[in-house]
Amino acid sequence: MYARFLATTLLVAASAPSAIFAATPDTSPIKEVRLSSGGLAEVLRAAVVNQDGVVRLEVPLEQVDDILKTLVLNNDSAVIADLSLVGPQPLSETFKGLPVTAESLASVPALLNAIQGAMVTVTSQGKTVQGQVLGVEPRTAADGAEAYLLSVLSGAVTIATLELAPDAMVTVDDERIRDKLVQAASAIARAKNDRSRAIQIKVKGNGAQRVDLSYVVAAPIWKTAYKVVAGEDGKARLQAWAVLENASGEDWRNVKIILSSAEPVTLSQRLHQWYWRDRMDLPVNTAANAVPEADTGNLTKRAQAQRAASYAAAARMQAPRPAPVAVAAEAAPDRILTQHYGGGAIDRDSQSTATESDVSATFELPGTYDVANGDTLSIPILDAEIPASMVSLYRAGGQERHPVAALMLTNDTGVSLPAGILTIYDARSGYAGDAQLAGLPGADTRLASFAIDRKVTVTEDRKPVDEITEVKVVDGMLRLTQKARYVTDYTVAGAMDAPRTVIIEHPVRSGWTFSSPASDGKTATHHRLKVTVDKGASQTVQAVEEQLRRDTIAIADTEPEALLAWSASSTDRVLSAKLVELSEARQKQMAAQRALDQWEDARERLVSEQARIRENLRAVPASSDLSSRYLTQLEATENELRALAGKRETLEGELHQLEGKVRGILRTF
CATH class of the missing domain: 2.60.40 (Immunoglobulin-like)
Known part of the structure; x- marks a missing residue:
């Protein structure tokens, strides 16, 4: 309805100058990219310093945090004084100082309400009013359509009204308000494409016109794909190919590429962000499920290899130092490369230069490369013949009764091999299977399992x-x-x-x-x-x-059977005999204790029987036959109790004597 006003406003805003977002040609081409297995890229740029001592760098918005963290200047005669860029929320910050909101710019009625008190000239349906905006009142027309009635205060202290039709044209006479509207429209235009930031880098030095800037940003992890052709003479042809992507946001042209197998500790922080104290946000676990474990190497063999290397080093100290040799091995014999397996030989001039450091291997690719943004590049980094032998690997405790066929590889290339997927070919029968290869340091071995061996x-x-x-x-x-x-x-x-x-x-x-x-x-x-x-x-x-x-x-509480078992296991004859003696004494002691316990049980039974009989006697007539029977039973239990009383002393005496014997034997240990 009010598109004419909005289009005019945006046109004016687009023509306004903007120093921060003005488009400038790219003056900082990428010279070198160093990719690590940690998912990072170290980018080296050749930057031009302008006459004001400033380098302008346009980067994707998602890289700003990492650039603020890692940006360095590679120049001995110059330093970075400071750098500046637009904040993380330019639109909301712009509108904080404006009398309007982004929503109020969506229609003429909303805008006029937002600038109440401002001087305007409004024309609609051939009628024009001029004055200070008092407000816009929504109304319903006779046909049910929505209409808006503008009220203004003219210079003659007269209130004039005007119905705003679709042809309404507004001129803001207040220059200060007009400038703010242009600023607001410009901010909206920029926010629509808020995907990059222009970083202004202030350089101090002795007038250097060109400097090298480097920084570290997130990048897709480069992968390694291995192809190995197993021969029959304990050797195998190994080829390693690096697979990488350009996700920098711009094309690479004549860029030097270096690959590193390092896995550094990588941290990120939103430096280009505002922070307030808040509750901790518990992250959702998105880690992948566990995958079958890759072979980590034979630790014993590794220790033996280290000892052998020490002996060899000692021998070299007393021998003339040999001439240096290239890291890349010679091409494998043609008899291994039967048919087309392994991809054929790799051009020696195209192989990477490999170097070994304390924690990683680095592969510097020859020449430079052109890679369009978003494209994938696969490059050979190694072609060598290494020791290899076929074995069958069985892991105990599993459900599978058959072992897996595996290739035992020994890395004698002189450089550590990064982890990757391994495709195995047999020189006679072709494709054999795939395996997971963990990182393989130099002189170490790995088992690459690739198929079930059902013949074993x-x-x-x-x-x-x-x-x-x-x-x-x-x-x-x-x-x-x-x-x-x-x-x-x-x-x-x-x-x-x-x-x-x-x-x-x-x-x-x-x-x-x-x-x-x-x-x-x-x-x-x-x-x-x-x-x-x-x-x-x-x-x-x-x-x-x-x-x-x-x-x-x-020992005093030990069962006789256990004492006998221990005596049979003891190599001390004296101790063994004492354990046998103690076992026999403990058997007699326990038998005496059982006899005394049985006496106590019998006495308790008779006492309980007497109590039952006396209770029955009280319940029957004194002269009855039943009463006489109970009296006879009572007399019999009494006689049994007298007989038991005579045995108690004997049983207690035997038990006391046997306990003393056990204590005596224990004192002899």
């Missing part, structure tokens, strides 16, 4: 065995040392067509010692057993876990 079956038989290793008695307390043992027999039924090397992973139990004649080191979570099974044959290997347990028991 492994069964488990686990038996607990306990034995007493030491028995001592000190101050009436028996100190018992027992050895708990678990013996697990693994029976491997080999394949019918070829021999197999089987690696069995047995869980590590904290506090238990482990031994096996087939032991082949351990990982962080499992012991490894290695067995070679001929075709069509079966073989059993044993794993033994042991744990010593020490108990302290009051």
Whole structure:
């Protein structure tokens, strides 16, 4: 209805100057991008310093926080004095100082109500009024349509009214209000495309015209895809390809790319944001579900390799230093590259230069690259021949009775390999399967499991065995040392067509010692057993876990059977004989105690019977036959009680004598 006024306002606002948002050509091209496995990109730009000593950098809004955190100047003769940019909420901040709101600019009636008191000239339906705005009153016309009636106070102290029709034209005569309306319309126009920020960087120095700026921002994690072709001579052809994306918000042109396998601690903070004290916001857990665990390496083999490396280093100290060699290995023999598996050889001139640091490997790609914003690039970073052998890997405790086929890889490339997905080819039969490869440091080994080996079956038989290793008695307390043992027999039924090397992973139990004649080191979570099974044959290997347990028991309260068992386990003949003697004495003592307890039970039974008979006597006539019968029963129970009374002293005497004998034996320990 009131589009004419709004269009005019926006046109005026668009023609107004704006120093902060004025478009300028890009004068800071990207020279280099260093991508890390931590999901960050270190961006290096060649920036031009203008005559005012300012570098202007236009960046996406989502990168502002990271740039405020990490921006540095790579120049020895210049420093950054300060930097400035528009705040995080420019629209709301702009309207805080204006007499109107963004909503009031949506229609002429709302705007006129918002600038009450301002001088205006309004024309509608051929009629014009001029004066100070008093207000706009909504009304319903005769046909039911909505209408608005404007009231103004003219210079002659006259109130004039005007119905606002769709052709209404408003001129704001108050210059101060008019400027504020232009400012408000400009703010709305900017907010519609509020996706970037122009950062003004003030540089101080000796008049440098060009400087290098670098900063770290979030970036898609670069991935590694490996292809390995397994041969038959203990070697395999390994190719590594890096897959990366340009999500910087601009095209890369002639950009140097460096890849790092480092996984630094990465923190982010909304520096380009206002903060007030508030309650803690409990985040929702969006972590992915656990995936099958990748091999973390043989720790025992690693320790052996470290010792061997130490010996080799000592030998090199006394020998002439050899000439340096390239990190990239020579091309694998053509006999391994049968058919097309592995993607063929990689041009040596296109391979990356790999360097090793304390915590990561860095791959500097040759030349420069053009990558459009949003595009993906896949680049070869390694092509080498490495030691590899096929094995079958069985992990104890699972539901699957068949092991998995795995390729044991040894990294002798001289540089650590980042984690990634591994595609395995067999030189004879082609695609074999996929595996998850954890980070593989130089000179270390990994098992890459890729398929179920159903030609081999492994069964488990686990038996607990306990034995007493030491028995001592000190101050009436028996100190018992027992050895708990678990013996697990693994029976491997080999394949019918070829021999197999089987690696069995047995869980590590904290506090238990482990031994096996087939032991082949351990990982962080499992012991490894290695067995070679001929075709069509079966073989059993044993794993033994042991744990010593020490108990302290009051010997005086110990059961005779336990004393006999301990005496049989003791290597001290004198102690063993004393335990047997104590066991026999304790048996007699306990028998005497049972006899006395039986006497007490019998007496209580007779006393209870007497009470019952006396109660019955009171309930029947004194001269009746029933009364005579009760009297006879009462006399019989009385005789039994007299007989029992004579045995009590004898039983108590025997028990006292046996208890003394037990105490005497205990004093001899």
